[in-house]
Amino acid sequence: MGDLVGDGAAPAAAEPAPAAAACRWTRQKDKLLETLVARCAMNRQCVGGWDAIAAAFGDDTTAAQVEQRYGEIAAEVRRVMEEPWDAEDPAIAAAAAAVPAAPVKHAAAGPGSDGGGEEGKVVVEKKSGPWSEEEHRQCLRGIEEIGHGRWTQISIEYVPSRTPIQIASHSQKYFLRMAKPKEDRKRKSIHDTPYHLHLPNAADAHAHQQQQ
DNA sequence: CGGAAAGCAGAAACTCCCTA
């Protein structure tokens, strides 16, 4: 791995852009854009701004094109988040896929997992051990707002201190506990933390899990 | 267009820690 995403495929370089305004956005470029923007957001600093991001593409993509494209993606995400949740709606699924993603998961990988020498790479420390109430609440919030099963996005946007695997595992335990009658809960746990989200999908998700 | 590879998510087993 020598780059952020895309494996250095230089995606858009294959096809000459006829005009700057007609920049061709491939899925890979979108993903790279999301990653770069997320890096800026997570660092709370964006040295170079859109110019720097545009330069990172290594082709003739301009800062204006980058900004416009990100605006489109962000608008779509906002639209989805503001609408009533309907998991059946394919448009929502598509928009969810466009939510900015950062390469933070790599930070949780074992030693030597990064190729090394990647300057500026986002390194978010992933803690282990007991979950705090705040992490638990954020996790539930992520499940409620993004949806069950999108652990990677929940990790990025709601619980950056935990890896997607940790979140999946934690939610697995949570739903198992929720499935238990209260009288059977002999000990209190973090899962009993009073975050009263209605979790329309929580029960469904668990039922779904049980089916599979 | 078909096959191969990679990534992601689900499920379950294992281990450790804490509470009764």
Next chain:
DNA sequence: TAGGGAGTTTCTGCTTTCCG
């Protein structure tokens, strides 16, 4: 001290993407 709960790890299957 024993049992239960929580966190981690690993395996498996599915989906998506890339390459010939």
